[in-house]
Amino acid sequence: MRALQYLDHGPADLLKVADAPEPHAGRNQIRIAVRTSGVTPADTALRSGRLGRRVPLPHVPGVDAAGVVDEIGEGVTDVRKGDEVFGIVDLGKLGGANADHAVLAAWAPKPAALSWEQAGGAAANTETATRALDLLGLNDGTTLLIAGAAGGVGTLAVQLAVARGVRVIGTAGPATQDFVASLGATPVVYGEGLTERVGEVDAVLHCAGTIADLVTIAGAPDRVLTIADMAPPEGVRTSFMADPGTFRQALHGLADAAALAEKGLFTVPLAGVFPLAGGPEAHRLSETGHAHGKIVLVN
Ligand SMILES: NC(=O)c1ccc[n+]([C@@H]2O[C@H](COP(=O)([O-])OP(=O)(O)OC[C@H]3O[C@@H](n4cnc5c(N)ncnc54)[C@H](OP(=O)(O)O)[C@@H]3O)[C@@H](O)[C@H]2O)c1
Structure with a gap:
């Protein structure tokens, strides 16, 4: 099968489409014929070597995808071959989605309201946004500030928080205000001047930018949750895969978001759509730090 891959850690130019062995669905997994798959900042950080974490090479990046089920692992009863789904790979593998076939560890039926491009980039950020909102535990009528509201996670977190009855304020650059x-x-x-512009909020979800002002705005560090700063000020809450013992994926978010999409209450804004061979351009767009929505590769 074709797969986007790199043979060494380094710049985006190292990404090439080449032949790779087909993966197979293990227990509680499914395999899909991939139509579309996502690109995340974690993919670019891992590729560049910035994470300080190396993966077995060659490595196929991508943690989420959408496609048609073509293999069903032992123990799976909720899908049949031919079903259209979107989902997330086994995060322990840190990739595998940017290919002709991908094995998914979690999935939901693809809602008709999302295009293939939107569905391919929906799963990972939906899970992250849902996990963050669940941890913040906000009630109807509370106010949440989302720092980085125009990014891949922020755009989905805004909509999912609004659907929970939360009033959302979102930070973005001057050119991105209407989008947010x-x-x-x-x-x-x-x-x-952000502190003066925002006033008081009940909680803050930090996806981008500096945290210092955000603690002041929230009134206490434990009202701030970051998914982006691995060394935040003391008392700020974190949610990272690397958090030993505390990281639990909010996989229910996939079906919840699909249901909201069918009601016209949730969409996946796309920052860029590239062919599989456009992997280097897609990674470079992500690395600008100013993508507006999700970056997706089409097979
Ligand atoms: N912990 C986890 O489980 C987890 C999961 C997913 C992602 N993440 C991390 O979460 C972060 C966000 O991911 P993402 O996919 O949303 O990234 P992204 O799509 O690359 O974010 C880009 C956005 O950040 C905005 N931005 C840039 N500087 C900003 C600033 N100073 N203040 C506010 N917004 C700013 C940009 O808006 P403008 O162009 O308007 O400036 C742009 O829309 C990344 O660090 C990622 O690695 C963590």
Whole structure:
């Protein structure tokens, strides 16, 4: 099968489409014929070597995808071959989705309301946003500030929080204010003076930018949850795969988001759509730090 892959850690140019062995579904897994798959900042960080973590090479990046089920592992009873699904790979493998076939460890039926491109980039960020909102435990009528509301995770977190009855304020650059407003948040420009512009909120979800002001805005460090800063100020809550013992994927978010999409209450904004061979361009767009929505590869 074809797979986007790299033979060594380094710049995006190292990504090539080449032949790779077909994976197979293990217990509680399914395999899909991939139509579309996602690119995340974790893929680019891992590829570049910035994470300091190396993977067996060659490595196929991508942690989420959408496609048609073509192999069903032992123990799986909720799908049949030919079903259209979107989902996440086994995160322990740190990749495998940017290929003709991918093995998924969690999935939900692809909602008709999402295009293949949107579905291919939906799963990982939906899980992350759902996990963060569950941990923050916000009630109907509370106010949440999302720092980085225009990014892959932020765009979905805004919509999922609004669907929970939360009032959302989202930070973004000056050129991205209307985009953030279109998702249901009150936009504010990040940077100097943010504290005065926002006022008080009940909680903060930190996806991008600096945390210092956010603790002041929330009133206490434990009202801030970061998914992006692995060494935040003391008391700020974190949710990372690397958190020993505390990391639990919020996989129920996939079906919940699909149901919201069918009601017209959830969509996946796309920052860029590239062919599989456009992997280097897709990674470079992610590495700008200013992608607006999700980056997706089409097979
Ligand atoms: N812990 C986890 O489980 C987990 C899971 C997924 C992702 N992550 C991490 O979460 C972070 C966000 O991921 P992502 O996919 O959303 O990234 P992304 O799509 O690359 O984020 C890009 C966005 O960040 C915004 N941005 C840049 N500088 C900003 C600033 N100073 N303040 C506010 N917004 C700013 C940009 O908006 P403008 O262009 O308007 O500036 C752009 O829309 C990454 O660090 C990623 O590695 C963690």
